[in-house]
Amino acid sequence: MIERKDFKKRFTKTKNLMNQRDIGSIFLTPSADMYYLTGVWTSPLERLFLCIVPIDEDPLFVVPKLYEEQVKKTSWIENVRAWSDDSKITTQLGNIVRELQIQKQKIAITDSLLVKHFKIFQQSISNVEFIYTSEFLNHIRMCKSENEIKFIQNASKFAEKALDSIISECKEGKKEFELAALAEFEMRKRGSEGPSFETIVASGSNSSFPHHLTGRRTIQNGDCIIFDLGAKFDYYCSDITRTVCIGKVSSKIKKIYDLVSRAYQEAISNVRPGISAGSIDKAARKIIDEAGYGEYFIHRTGHGIGIDIHEAPYIHETNSTKLEAGMTFSIEPGIYIPNRFGVRLENVVVVTDSGCKPFTKFPTEMIFKS
Template identity: 40%
Template sequence: MDKLNEVTNYLKENGIDAAFITTPDNVFYLSGFMSDPHERLLAVAVFKDAEPFIIAPKMEVPDVKAAGWTGGVIGHEDTDDAWEIVANAVKERDVHPASIAVEKVHMNVERFERLSTLYPEASFTGLDDKLNAMRNIKGEDELEKLRKAAELADYAVEVGCREIAEGKTELEILMAIEFEMKKKGVSHMSFDTMVLSGPKTASPHGNPGTRKIQKGDFVLFDLGVVWEGYCSDITRTVSFGEPTDKQREIYETVRRAEQAAVDAVKPGIRAMDLDKTARDVITEAGYGQYFTHRLGHGLGISVHEFPSIHGANEIELQEGMVFTIEPGIYHPDVTGVRIEDDVVVTADGVEVLTKFPKELQIIG
């Protein structure tokens, strides 16, 4: 409950009486309980001077307790007015909030108006920055899970490479990967697994399909797993058969760009400079126009979280931040290549979580 205490202390320091936290990822971060309640109310209620509680759909109450939450849990049914139940529980704690913190990036306007009606005299502040700042810096317990998630992602790419064969479809390879992951106890991938081949690699957001793999194709894997609530995200591009000189040149350019950025990671460097480090390599090689997205994104409970590694983000990296580095070149006439690692900022440099080789793998 260290994280919960940190929120409580934040409320005390800032004279905020109550916080209602409703983002599923933040609920998990604070309570260990992960659930997507859809339109139903799931919230952690934290107070300056009273015991916290969770309100959850009634059928999930046992799961909240099983997740290790030792505070109060209140269930609500579809036929209940869930916010009314919250207001009663707050009153029972003898709390009469004059200032309330919510996640302004998650709480919708309807709920906000409802809360404003329940507490018409209260002022409202955002809790987003505080929670993001907490989540931005991973503790050792979180890094352990991220390492394991990355290790499984490495293995998933290995499985994918093993599955590549003339005439096999992208989807067949994808299913083989996911099945192997499920056997390893992975219940969810971080996002839709991507296996793209040949010309389809040239789209940064392609859809795997029934295209049959053939000699001369590059095959791109972009995938990750969720392990105990934490995500990995790896991309590797491999060659099925001998690559052409042009394919190899593009590959090596991306590889140099990626490595340059990885090598530059350390506390104090700005996100924008890291983006520039990789982008410069690609631009100097003449492919700048084909690198059409940011360098990377934060990684943790969410597969896209802070910090964002893009050319206008002045944030300085700090020890404990975790993010992806994933430059790419998407050349419509040759091939697409993307290489992506998950990295941790350490006291004096970088720890790379994903370890699948980055030398061009030639298969078959």
């Protein structure tokens, strides 16, 4: 559980940045940002669910009536106002905004805010400039506290157990969705809030799609299968990918796996504080480029991870963000040969004072099953 004192710390940092950037208030809607600052988690809703964080006043929730008690119970924020289905939210928000004297200022909004809710803001508040919360909250969220690292560690354990279970069940005749269901059951039954993203079981030629949608395909002899999954613990995510081969596989698959594995090792060995995120991507990409497979490595080397499965820092060639101890991100090079197969290897690491440490000890070698 995130403790009250942690929220206070997060708020202090947030208010400092608001001051520096002349931001008058933050309008948080359901998102990782909302959870990070308030402790309230909910999926985006069609009803407006809002937390207003004015620079000089205490934060205030404005939530649908049916969430009133829940929010009072879960959040450290005491001021909770409810609006019912039969009242007009635009008028009500207009009144609250007048009360808080929110006008002629810069307001930060959640990046994923629904357009229909943005229109309510536009109708209720006048003379304001809107910016995205990611423009400044990312700086705070990127470096994880010891507690946050523990949450990711726990989430990684769930994912590791799930991966272990499905690999032992993986054989000719099984269907992709059966293995995905088993993985998600394994995570849930251990106490995870659920998968951190849709579990990927990509078998045979489906493995050439990095984000294959797990389907009804039956696993066959000679298949290369990519398992990519993650669990949540206290709403912090984990993420792990392994490639499994069934029966007799071609030497080409083995050769490509070896290449991906070298790119992974090269990236990992370069991670340390002070180096740029972009240089990690370049290190991995160089190995694959030089072997002539650069055009088949069709995504960035990794992504930050925390409450969001994909967040800053992105391990992308042009990202000049300097790595710092406490940052957590994935290293996941892959090679995808269209219509044939794909191979990926992924672990999440935390940057330490001298290098980095993966969250899992799951073997990184290619896995062979009969």
